[in-house]
Amino acid sequence: MxxxxxxxxxxxxxxxxxxxxxxxxxxxxxxxxxxxxxxxxxxxxxxxxxxxxxxxxxxxxxxxxxxxxxxxxxxxxxxxxxxxxxxxxxxxxxxxxxxxxxxxxxxxxxxxxxxxxxxxxxxxxxxxxxxxxxxxxxxxxxxxxxxxxxxxxxxxxxxxxxxxxxxxxxxxxxxxxxxxxxxxxxxxxxxxxxxxxxxxxxxxxxxxxxxxxxxxxxxxxxxxxxxxxxxxxxxxxxxxxxxxxxxxxxxxxxxxxxxxxxxxxxxxxxxxxxxxxxxxxxxxxxxxxxxxxxxxxxxxxxxxxxxxxxxxxxxxxxxxxxxxxxxxxxxxxxxxxxIWPEGVTPFHVGIVNLKQGDGSTDSSCEAIYAELKARGMDPLYDDRDERAGAKFATMDLIGLPWRITVGPRGLANNKVELTSRRTGESEEMSPKEAIARLEKIYRPVRDAGLDTGAGVAR
Amino acid sequence: MxxxxxxxxxxxxxxxxxxxxxxxxxxxxxxxxxxxxxxxxxxxxxxxxxxxxxxxxxxxxxxxxxxxxxxxxxxxxxxxxxxxxxxxxxxxxxxxxxxxxxxxxxxxxxxxxxxxxxxxxxxxxxxxxxxxxxxxxxxxxxxxxxxxxxxxxxxxxxxxxxxxxxxxxxxxxxxxxxxxxxxxxxxxxxxxxxxxxxxxxxxxxxxxxxxxxxxxxxxxxxxxxxxxxxxxxxxxxxxxxxxxxxxxxxxxxxxxxxxxxxxxxxxxxxxxxxxxxxxxxxxxxxxxxxxxxxxxxxxxxxxxxxxxxxxxxxxxxxxxxxxxxxxxxxxxxxxxxxIWPEGVTPFHVGIVNLKQGDGSTDSSCEAIYAELKARGMDPLYDDRDERAGAKFATMDLIGLPWRITVGPRGLANNKVELTSRRTGESEEMSPKEAIARLEKIYRPVRDAGLDTGAGVAR
Structure with a gap:
C-alpha cells in the first residue's frame, strides 16, 4: 500500500x-x-x-x-x-x-x-x-x-x-x-x-x-x-x-x-x-x-x-x-x-523514502516495494512529500516492526537501512539483502498458517 | 475435510x-x-x-x-x-x-x-x-x-x-x-x-x-x-x-x-x-x-x-x-x-469411497485426499459407512463441481472416476491423472485472487 x-x-x-x-x-x-x-x-x-x-x-x-x-x-x-x-x-x-x-x-x-x-x-x-x-x-x-x-x-x-x-x-x-x-x-x-x-x-x-x-x-x-x-x-x-x-x-x-x-x-x-x-x-x-x-x-x-x-x-x-x-x-x-509483533502487524515493513521526487530514491523505493509484494509480503510505502522526521514519527507510532529507509547518500553505495522498531537498531545493507532478511524474518509467520486447512485457496 | x-x-x-x-x-x-x-x-x-x-x-x-x-x-x-x-x-x-x-x-x-x-x-x-x-x-x-x-x-x-x-x-x-x-x-x-x-x-x-x-x-x-x-x-x-x-x-x-x-x-x-x-x-x-x-x-x-x-x-x-x-x-x-461454479464452491472436489473399510479403497482415498490438500485444494472426503447411492445423492445435493469415485474394481486397474457435476459425465483415469486434472481446473480460480494485494500472507 x-x-x-x-x-x-x-x-x-x-x-x-x-x-x-x-x-x-x-x-x-x-x-x-x-x-x-x-x-x-x-x-x-x-x-x-x-x-x-x-x-x-x-x-x-x-x-x-x-x-x-x-x-x-x-x-x-x-x-x-x-x-x-x-x-x-x-x-x-x-x-x-x-x-x-x-x-x-x-x-x-x-x-x-x-x-x-x-x-x-x-x-x-x-x-x-x-x-x-x-x-x-x-x-x-x-x-x-x-x-x-x-x-x-x-x-x-x-x-x-x-x-x-x-x-x-x-x-x-x-x-x-x-x-x-x-x-x-x-x-x-x-x-x-x-x-x-x-x-x-x-x-x-x-x-x-x-x-x-x-x-x-x-x-x-x-x-x-x-x-x-x-x-x-x-x-x-x-x-x-x-x-x-x-x-x-x-x-x-x-x-x-x-x-x-x-x-x-x-x-x-x-x-x-x-x-x-x-x-x-x-x-x-x-x-x-x-x-x-x-x-x-x-x-x-x-x-x-x-x-x-x-x-x-x-x-x-x-x-x-x-x-x-x-x-x-x-x-x-x-x-x-x-510495537507490533510480526504475527499480527498490519503491514510487514514500512518503506521510508527520504527524498520523495528524487529519481533515484523514487525508483529504488518502487523496486523494493514491488519485490516485497512479489514475495508475498505486505509493505507500506511512505511516498508522501514530507520531512524525514515526520515519516519516522508516523512509522514509529503505527508500530511496523521493520522499516527500510532509502536515501540518496546510502543509495550511492547501493545501501539502504533496515531498522528494528523493537530495538531501534539499524543496519546498512543492499536493497537485495534487506528484502532477503525480511523474507527470512516473516517465513515462520507465513509457515505457521500454511498447514491448517483454513483459508486454503482463498 | x-x-x-x-x-x-x-x-x-x-x-x-x-x-x-x-x-x-x-x-x-x-x-x-x-x-x-x-x-x-x-x-x-x-x-x-x-x-x-x-x-x-x-x-x-x-x-x-x-x-x-x-x-x-x-x-x-x-x-x-x-x-x-x-x-x-x-x-x-x-x-x-x-x-x-x-x-x-x-x-x-x-x-x-x-x-x-x-x-x-x-x-x-x-x-x-x-x-x-x-x-x-x-x-x-x-x-x-x-x-x-x-x-x-x-x-x-x-x-x-x-x-x-x-x-x-x-x-x-x-x-x-x-x-x-x-x-x-x-x-x-x-x-x-x-x-x-x-x-x-x-x-x-x-x-x-x-x-x-x-x-x-x-x-x-x-x-x-x-x-x-x-x-x-x-x-x-x-x-x-x-x-x-x-x-x-x-x-x-x-x-x-x-x-x-x-x-x-x-x-x-x-x-x-x-x-x-x-x-x-x-x-x-x-x-x-x-x-x-x-x-x-x-x-x-x-x-x-x-x-x-x-x-x-x-x-x-x-x-x-x-x-x-x-x-x-x-x-x-x-x-x-x-451446481456450484468452481469460483465459489465450498469444497473443490468430493471423494466418494465406494467400499469404506476396504483396505485398498481406504488407503487410496486417503492418499488422494492428502495429495489434493498438499496441492492447496480443499476436498471433502465422504468416509462414512454408507451405500454408494446415498453418498452420490449427498454429493449431488451439495453441488461440488467435481467428484472422484474410488472403488475396488477400478482400483484393480489403478483407475478412479472423475465426474463433472454439471454435465454428469464421468471419465476413468489414474488417481494421479485425476489430481492433475483438478489442479488444472482450479488453477485459474487460484490465480484470480493472487495478485490483488488482499489476503497477502494471511
Missing part, C-alpha cells in the same frame, strides 16, 4: 478521552474511531490487525479440528426463555423489539443458539465428538464502556462449543481448547497465562481464564513466577491424542495462577516467597466445561451406544478477538507508539 | 416453508438454519460459500484500489438526524434503545457513518480520490421476510463509498465500480447485467443495478438480448485509467437493459423485435452517484486547489454478499441439487 493513497488519519495530540495507553495509541494511530459509547469503527489500519488476529484464530481452531459456522448477531428471545437466561441476564443484554412487536436481542453469547443448532442436526453419538465455533460481533450493554476496544459494547469474539457423549470426552475437548489457545496467543506474540477462574453467568464447574500480564489489566492475579518460563513453542500436537493434550494441560496449570475470584492465600503461601507474584492481567480468553447445563433443559440429546437418549456434555470457549488488539498494544509499545 | 467429522445436516424431505429453489436447496443441503423470521445461522457448508464470496469481493475491491475498513452494526441515531434520514427511513429501520435510553439503530446502510469518518479524517483535496468500503452485517426490518437469504432481515453486504473533488472524478469512481463489479460477478460464475434503475431512498441522479436473470427474480427487467453476449473475461484493467473504465461502461451499458422502474416502452420498441426480451432478475448489486447529498448537510468538505472549502462528491456501491449465495443457486442447479 502507498501511504499517499491510504486512509491513515493519525492524530498529533493525545486524545483526552483515552485513559489507557492502548486506547490512546489506537486513536492516535488512526486505527479506530468511536461512533457511540463503546461502539467503534475499525479504520483501515485497525481493520487489518483485526483481520490478522481473526485469521490466526480461524487457523488454530481448524487445526484443532473445530468446525466454523456463523450465527447471526440478533437472536430470538424465545430461545433464551428456554434456558431460563432471558430474565436472568440483566441489563447487559440489549433487548430489541421489531416492527411486529417480537422480542429479539443482540447476542451477548451463543450457548442457546448453538444448542438449538445441534439438537436439530445431530441425533447419534456416532457424530460426536463435535466442536462448532464462530467469530461474530457480540453486544453487551456495559454501564460504563471504557478503555476503547478493551471494554467496548459491540465487540468481536470467537466462541466455540463442544458436544461430547461423556464428561470424560468433554474434558478432553476442554484440554484441546487450552492447547490450541496457547498456540493461538503465542502466534500473536503474546504470553497469555491460563488461570483458574470463576464461571460467572455461563455456569459450570471448570473454567480457566487466559490473562496477559499488563499494568492496566482489569483483574488482579496471583501466580508462581515459574509459570512465565513456560512456552508452547513449535511442538507438534495431535489434537485427538487425549494424553498429549492432558500433558500440556498439566504442564501449564501445575503452577499456581489464579484470578482474585479464586485466589487462595493459604495455597499461595506455600510457593517459595521469591516466586510469589501479584500483578494485573487482561483477560483475552476463557474456557468452560459446564456439562449438561444447557443440553438438559433444551433437549440436546443423542442416542448412545446402548440405544438410550442422553443429554450431551458441553463446554464453551471464547477468545476476545477485538479486545486482543488492545491487549497486544498494552503488552507491546513504548513512548513513541505501538 | 472428512465428512464423518463434519457437520452437514442434510434433509431428506423438501422443507415446507421454502417457496423458491435456492431456499429449498440451502435448507436441504444443510447450509443455513432459520433462527427467527429472516434471520439465519450459516451452517458450516453455507459459511464456507459465504466466505469464498466475501474473499472474492475483498480481492476485487482492493484490486480497484478501494480501502477496506469495518464499521459497527449499531449506529447512533444522532448521525441519522444530521442527514434527515432518521425520521424518513420508516419501519424498515430497526430502532433500539440502550440501558441509558439512548437511541441506536441497526445500520441498514452506512452513508452517514462513512461521511462522518471522512469528515473527521480528511481535509485536503490532495487526499482524494478515496474509496472506503466494508463488508458488514446489516438489518432491514422487512414486513414479510421470505425466500431464505434472498430477502432476509439480517444480511451481509459490501458497501463502498467514493469521495471525490469533482463530479467528473466521482463519475470515474462510478465507472470503476461498474468495471470491478463485472469482474467480481464473473469470478463467481454469474452473469450480472448492469441495468438503469431508480435510486430509491439512497437518492442521487445516476444508478445501475446488477441483475442475474432467473425465473424467481423479484424484478421485472427488459433488455436487448445482445447484452447477454458480453463477457468481461480476463482483460487487464488499469483502474486509474479514466478512458479505459469509461470504455467498459459504454460497452456494457450501450444496449437497452432496464428494470421496470425505468423501463421506457418507446425506446424498447426501437430494438429489433427478435432481440427484445422481458424476463425476471435478481438484484445482486447497485451503484449510485449522488454528488453532495450527504457531504453538504453533514459538512464533509475538503480544501480545494484554490484554497476554498468544497463539499465532496460521493457515491455508494453495494454488493449483496449473503444474497449472492441464493442468487448463484437460483442460476445454477438441477433437480438433484446445487
Amino acid at each position: 502507498r501511504l499517499s493513497r491510504y486512509f491513515l488519519p493519525v492524530l498529533k495530540e493525545d486524545p483526552k478521552e483515552a485513559q489507557i495507553v492502548s486506547h490512546r495509541l489506537m486513536l492516535r494511530a488512526g486505527m479506530v474511531k468511536q461512533q457511540a459509547a463503546g461502539i467503534y469503527s475499525w479504520l483501515p489500519l485497525g481493520f487489518k490487525v483485526l483481520k490478522r488476529i481473526e485469521d490466526i484464530v480461524h487457523q488454530e481452531q481448524q487445526r484443532a479440528g473445530h468446525i466454523p459456522l456463523l450465527m447471526p448477531t440478533l437472536q430470538s428471545a424465545d430461545l433464551w426463555r428456554e434456558s431460563g437466561r432471558y430474565e436472568a441476564y440483566g441489563e447487559e443484554m440489549l433487548r430489541i423489539t421489531d416492527r411486529h412487536k417480537r422480542d429479539l436481542l443482540y447476542g451477548p453469547t451463543n450457548e442457546e443458539m448453538i444448542t438449538d443448532i445441534f439438537r436439530s442436526g445431530v441425533t447419534s453419538y456416532r457424530d460426536l465428538p463435535m466442536t462448532l465455533y464462530h467469530i461474530q460481533w457480540k453486544f453487551r450493554d456495559e454501564v460504563r464502556p471504557r478503555f476503547g476496544v478493551m471494554r467496548g459494547r459491540e465487540f468481536l469474539m470467537k466462541d466455540g462449543y463442544n458436544f461430547d457423549l461423556t464428561r470424560e470426552d468433554a474434558l478432553h475437548a476442554y484440554n484441546r481448547h487450552l492447547v490450541s489457545y496457547l498456540r493461538t496467543y503465542e502466534r500473536m506474540g503474546l504470553q497469555a497465562i491460563p488461570m483458574r477462574a470463576d464461571s460467572g453467568p455461563i455456569g459450570g464447574e471448570d473454567t480457566h481464564e487466559f490473562l496477559v500480564l499488563a499494568e492496566t489489566g482489569e483483574s488482579e492475579v496471583f501466580y508462581d513466577s515459574a509459570i512465565t518460563d513456560l512456552t508452547f513453542g513449535d511442538r507438534e500436537i495431535d489434537y485427538d491424542d487425549v494424553e498429549q493434550c492432558q500433558a500440556v494441560m498439566n504442564e501449564f496449570t501445575s503452577r499456581y495462577a489464579r484470578t482474585d475470584e479464586t485466589h487462595d492465600e493459604a495455597v499461595f503461601a506455600e510457593i517459595p516467597e521469591d516466586r510469589r507474584r501479584s500483578a494485573r492481567g487482561i483477560e483475552v480468553g476463557q474456557i468452560f466445561y459446564f456439562g449438561t447445563k444447557y443440553s438438559e433443559p433444551m433437549g440436546a440429546t443423542v442416542v448412545g451406544p446402548d440405544g438410550k437418549k442422553v443429554p450431551v456434555h458441553m463446554g464453551s470457549h471464547g477468545i476476545g478477538v477485538s479486545r486482543l488488539v488492545g491487549a497486544i498494544i498494552e503488552a507491546s509499545h513504548d513512548d513513541k507508539g505501538i | 472428512r465428512l464423518s467429522r463434519y457437520f452437514l445436516p442434510v434433509l431428506k424431505e423438501d422443507p415446507k416453508e421454502a417457496q423458491i429453489v435456492s431456499h429449498r436447496l440451502m435448507l436441504r443441503a444443510g447450509m443455513v438454519k432459520q433462527q427467527a423470521a429472516g434471520i439465519y445461522s450459516w451452517l458450516p457448508l453455507g459459511f464456507k460459500v459465504l466466505k469464498r464470496i466475501e474473499d472474492i469481493v475483498h480481492q476485487e475491491q482492493q484490486r480497484a484500489g478501494h480501502i477496506p475498513l469495518l464499521m459497527p452494526t449499531l449506529q447512533s441515531a444522532d448521525l441519522w438526524r444530521e442527514s434527515g434520514r432518521y425520521e424518513a427511513y420508516g419501519e424498515e429501520m430497526l430502532r433500539i434503545t440502550d440501558r441509558h435510553k439512548r437511541d441506536l439503530l441497526y445500520g441498514p446502510t452506512n452513508e452517514e457513518m462513512i461521511t462522518d469518518i471522512f469528515r473527521s479524517g480528511v481535509t485536503s483535496y490532495r487526499d482524494l480520490p478515496m474509496t472506503l468500503y466494508h463488508i458488514q452485517w446489516k438489518f432491514r426490518d422487512e414486513v414479510r421476510p421470505r425466500f431464505g437469504v434472498m430477502r432476509g432481515r439480517e444480511f451481509l453486504m459490501k458497501d463502498g463509498y467514493n469521495f471525490d473533488l469533482t463530479r467528473e472524478d466521482a463519475l470515474h469512481a462510478y465507472n470503476r465500480h461498474l468495471v470491478s463489479y463485472l469482474r467480481t460477478y464473473e469470478r463467481m460464475g454469474l452473469q450480472a447485467i448492469p441495468m438503469r434503475a431508480d435510486s430509491g431512498p439512497i437518492g442521487g441522479e445516476d444508478t445501475h443495478e446488477f441483475l442475474v436473470l432467473a425465473e424467481t427474480g423479484e424484478s421485472e427487467v427488459f433488455y436487448d438480448s445482445a447484452i447477454t453476449d458480453l463477457t468481461f473475461g480476463d482483460r487487464e484493467i488499469d483502474y486509474d485509467d479514466v478512458e479505459q473504465c469509461q470504455a467498459v461502461m459504454n460497452e456494457f451499458t450501450s444496449r437497452y437493459a432496464r428494470t421496470d422502474e425505468t423501463h421506457d416502452e418507446a425506446v424498447f420498441a426501437e430494438i429489433p423485435e427478435d432481440r427484445r426480451r422481458s424476463a425476471r432478475g435478481i438484484e445482486v448489486g447497485q451503484i449510485f452517484y449522488f454528488g453532495t447529498k450527504y457531504s453538504e448537510p453533514m459538512g464533509a468538505t475538503v480544501v480545494g486547489p484554490d484554497g476554498k472549502k468544497v463539499p465532496v462528491h460521493m457515491g455508494s456501491h453495494g454488493i449483496g454478499v449473503s444474497r449472492l449465495v441464493g442468487a448463484i443457486i437460483e442460476a445454477s442447479h438441477d433437480d438433484k441439487g446445487i
Whole structure:
C-alpha cells in the first residue's frame, strides 16, 4: 500500500478521552474511531490487525479440528426463555423489539443458539465428538464502556462449543481448547497465562481464564513466577491424542495462577516467597466445561451406544478477538507508539523514502516495494512529500516492526537501512539483502498458517 | 475435510416453508438454519460459500484500489438526524434503545457513518480520490421476510463509498465500480447485467443495478438480448485509467437493459423485435452517484486547489454478499441439487469411497485426499459407512463441481472416476491423472485472487 493513497488519519495530540495507553495509541494511530459509547469503527489500519488476529484464530481452531459456522448477531428471545437466561441476564443484554412487536436481542453469547443448532442436526453419538465455533460481533450493554476496544459494547469474539457423549470426552475437548489457545496467543506474540477462574453467568464447574500480564489489566492475579518460563513453542500436537493434550494441560496449570475470584492465600503461601507474584492481567480468553447445563433443559440429546437418549456434555470457549488488539498494544509499545509483533502487524515493513521526487530514491523505493509484494509480503510505502522526521514519527507510532529507509547518500553505495522498531537498531545493507532478511524474518509467520486447512485457496 | 467429522445436516424431505429453489436447496443441503423470521445461522457448508464470496469481493475491491475498513452494526441515531434520514427511513429501520435510553439503530446502510469518518479524517483535496468500503452485517426490518437469504432481515453486504473533488472524478469512481463489479460477478460464475434503475431512498441522479436473470427474480427487467453476449473475461484493467473504465461502461451499458422502474416502452420498441426480451432478475448489486447529498448537510468538505472549502462528491456501491449465495443457486442447479461454479464452491472436489473399510479403497482415498490438500485444494472426503447411492445423492445435493469415485474394481486397474457435476459425465483415469486434472481446473480460480494485494500472507 502507498501511504499517499491510504486512509491513515493519525492524530498529533493525545486524545483526552483515552485513559489507557492502548486506547490512546489506537486513536492516535488512526486505527479506530468511536461512533457511540463503546461502539467503534475499525479504520483501515485497525481493520487489518483485526483481520490478522481473526485469521490466526480461524487457523488454530481448524487445526484443532473445530468446525466454523456463523450465527447471526440478533437472536430470538424465545430461545433464551428456554434456558431460563432471558430474565436472568440483566441489563447487559440489549433487548430489541421489531416492527411486529417480537422480542429479539443482540447476542451477548451463543450457548442457546448453538444448542438449538445441534439438537436439530445431530441425533447419534456416532457424530460426536463435535466442536462448532464462530467469530461474530457480540453486544453487551456495559454501564460504563471504557478503555476503547478493551471494554467496548459491540465487540468481536470467537466462541466455540463442544458436544461430547461423556464428561470424560468433554474434558478432553476442554484440554484441546487450552492447547490450541496457547498456540493461538503465542502466534500473536503474546504470553497469555491460563488461570483458574470463576464461571460467572455461563455456569459450570471448570473454567480457566487466559490473562496477559499488563499494568492496566482489569483483574488482579496471583501466580508462581515459574509459570512465565513456560512456552508452547513449535511442538507438534495431535489434537485427538487425549494424553498429549492432558500433558500440556498439566504442564501449564501445575503452577499456581489464579484470578482474585479464586485466589487462595493459604495455597499461595506455600510457593517459595521469591516466586510469589501479584500483578494485573487482561483477560483475552476463557474456557468452560459446564456439562449438561444447557443440553438438559433444551433437549440436546443423542442416542448412545446402548440405544438410550442422553443429554450431551458441553463446554464453551471464547477468545476476545477485538479486545486482543488492545491487549497486544498494552503488552507491546513504548513512548513513541505501538510495537507490533510480526504475527499480527498490519503491514510487514514500512518503506521510508527520504527524498520523495528524487529519481533515484523514487525508483529504488518502487523496486523494493514491488519485490516485497512479489514475495508475498505486505509493505507500506511512505511516498508522501514530507520531512524525514515526520515519516519516522508516523512509522514509529503505527508500530511496523521493520522499516527500510532509502536515501540518496546510502543509495550511492547501493545501501539502504533496515531498522528494528523493537530495538531501534539499524543496519546498512543492499536493497537485495534487506528484502532477503525480511523474507527470512516473516517465513515462520507465513509457515505457521500454511498447514491448517483454513483459508486454503482463498 | 472428512465428512464423518463434519457437520452437514442434510434433509431428506423438501422443507415446507421454502417457496423458491435456492431456499429449498440451502435448507436441504444443510447450509443455513432459520433462527427467527429472516434471520439465519450459516451452517458450516453455507459459511464456507459465504466466505469464498466475501474473499472474492475483498480481492476485487482492493484490486480497484478501494480501502477496506469495518464499521459497527449499531449506529447512533444522532448521525441519522444530521442527514434527515432518521425520521424518513420508516419501519424498515430497526430502532433500539440502550440501558441509558439512548437511541441506536441497526445500520441498514452506512452513508452517514462513512461521511462522518471522512469528515473527521480528511481535509485536503490532495487526499482524494478515496474509496472506503466494508463488508458488514446489516438489518432491514422487512414486513414479510421470505425466500431464505434472498430477502432476509439480517444480511451481509459490501458497501463502498467514493469521495471525490469533482463530479467528473466521482463519475470515474462510478465507472470503476461498474468495471470491478463485472469482474467480481464473473469470478463467481454469474452473469450480472448492469441495468438503469431508480435510486430509491439512497437518492442521487445516476444508478445501475446488477441483475442475474432467473425465473424467481423479484424484478421485472427488459433488455436487448445482445447484452447477454458480453463477457468481461480476463482483460487487464488499469483502474486509474479514466478512458479505459469509461470504455467498459459504454460497452456494457450501450444496449437497452432496464428494470421496470425505468423501463421506457418507446425506446424498447426501437430494438429489433427478435432481440427484445422481458424476463425476471435478481438484484445482486447497485451503484449510485449522488454528488453532495450527504457531504453538504453533514459538512464533509475538503480544501480545494484554490484554497476554498468544497463539499465532496460521493457515491455508494453495494454488493449483496449473503444474497449472492441464493442468487448463484437460483442460476445454477438441477433437480438433484446445487451446481456450484468452481469460483465459489465450498469444497473443490468430493471423494466418494465406494467400499469404506476396504483396505485398498481406504488407503487410496486417503492418499488422494492428502495429495489434493498438499496441492492447496480443499476436498471433502465422504468416509462414512454408507451405500454408494446415498453418498452420490449427498454429493449431488451439495453441488461440488467435481467428484472422484474410488472403488475396488477400478482400483484393480489403478483407475478412479472423475465426474463433472454439471454435465454428469464421468471419465476413468489414474488417481494421479485425476489430481492433475483438478489442479488444472482450479488453477485459474487460484490465480484470480493472487495478485490483488488482499489476503497477502494471511
